[in-house]
Amino acid sequence: MGINYSVGGINISTVSLDFEEASNLIIQRARQLVNKLIEDRGHNKPPFLPEEFVRLQGIKKIVKSDLGDVGAILLRFHDGCVIKVNRNHHPVRQNFSCAHEIGHALFSELELGHYIRSIECRTFNPQARDKAREKAKERLCDAAAIELLMPEAVFKKYLTGFGVSINSVEWLANIFKVSIQAAAIRIAEVSEEPCIALFWQPWPKNKFKGLRLAWRVGPGRKSRGKDKYMPLHTYVRPPSTLHKAYQDSSFVKSSRLFKCDNAVKRLPMESKGFGRGETRYVVSLAFLNR
Numbered sequence: 001m002g003i004n005y006s007v008g009g010i011n012i013s014t015v016s017l018d019f020e021e022a023s024n025l026i027i028q029r030a031r032q033l034v035n036k037l038i039e040d041r042g043h044n045k046p047p048f049l050p051e052e053f054v055r056l057q058g059i060k061k062i063v064k065s066d067l068g069d070v071g072a073i074l075l076r077f078h079d080g081c082v083i084k085v086n087r088n089h090h091p092v093r094q095n096f097s098c099a100h101e102i103g104h105a106l107f108s109e110l111e112l113g114h115y116i117r118s119i120e121c122r123t124f125n126p127q128a129r130d131k132a133r134e135k136a137k138e139r140l141c142d143a144a145a146i147e148l149l150m151p152e153a154v155f156k157k158y159l160t161g162f163g164v165s166i167n168s169v170e171w172l173a174n175i176f177k178v179s180i181q182a183a184a185i186r187i188a189e190v191s192e193e194p195c196i197a198l199f200w201q202p203w204p205k206n207k208f209k210g211l212r213l214a215w216r217v218g219p220g221r222k223s224r225g226k227d228k229y230m231p232l233h234t235y236v237r238p239p240s241t242l243h244k245a246y247q248d249s250s251f252v253k254s255s256r257l258f259k260c261d262n263a264v265k266r267l268p269m270e271s272k273g274f275g276r277g278e279t280r281y282v283v284s285l286a287f288l289n290r
């Protein structure tokens with residue numbers, strides 16, 4: 001595959017263009033692996049597991065091991081690669097970690113380092129630049145992992161069947177063997193109906209009072225500009241519908257103010273609490289056109 005890249009692009013537009021190009025390339029390559037897998041096994045039913053992809057990418061095996069805080073590592077030997085994955089992590093996290101390492105193998109194969117090397121920072125601090133490049137590389141491997149585990153076309157088909165709702169997040173996570181967060185992000189990315197996925201965590205952790213927005217993912221690339229929507233308040237004190245979602249097992253409907261540029265708009269939202277004890281959190285979907 002021919003690779004065109006610009007050298008020493010210092011301005012930000014060059015950087016983001018390079019990143020978009022690299023991201024398209026790695027996703028395309030992940031899609032080729034998915035198509036090969038579907039062809040080999042004769043059906044496109046999820047889940048799509050890393051164990052099925054490693055052989056296609058020439059990776060010898062996946063070994064479960066104690067890795068401390070590390071999710072997985074890709075070890076390169078003269079006769080091929082091996083993925084070591086943290087056996088103490090939840091199975092869905094292991095799936096994502098392995099798929100991310102396959103992403104690293106694709107990154108090397110496509111020589112995407114060229115794109116990353118063109119990333120410069122406004123500062124001349126070499127450490128900040130290296131960090132920015134490292135972060136970009138990890139994001140590319142995540143993008144590949146998401147495409148491998150939740151291939152866009154198949155995921156969209158299931159999402160259309162279930163309809164876009166907070167309950168679908170749980171169903172899709174179970175079917176595709178991914179985390180609730182990963183399924184919520186994928187819904188926001190590929191849904192035909194524009195929606196935003198939001199992840200709320202108790203804050204402060206030791207003396208839980210409110211729920212704080214940890215991250216949000218806006219609608220996919222097609223709906224330009226709409227990904228700017230941010231909740232007006234990113235810290236919510238009790239009592240609130242979000243706290244009800246945090247405490248109960250059923251999902252909660254509400255609405256919330258979002259700002260986009262200088263405008264403020266009220267959007268309908270569905271929220272549900274997941275996880276237990278200290279790691280419990282709330283995921284919401286906010287709908288832009290309802």
Ligand SMILES: [Zn+2]
Nearest residue numbers: 100104138141
């Ligand atoms: Zn990585």
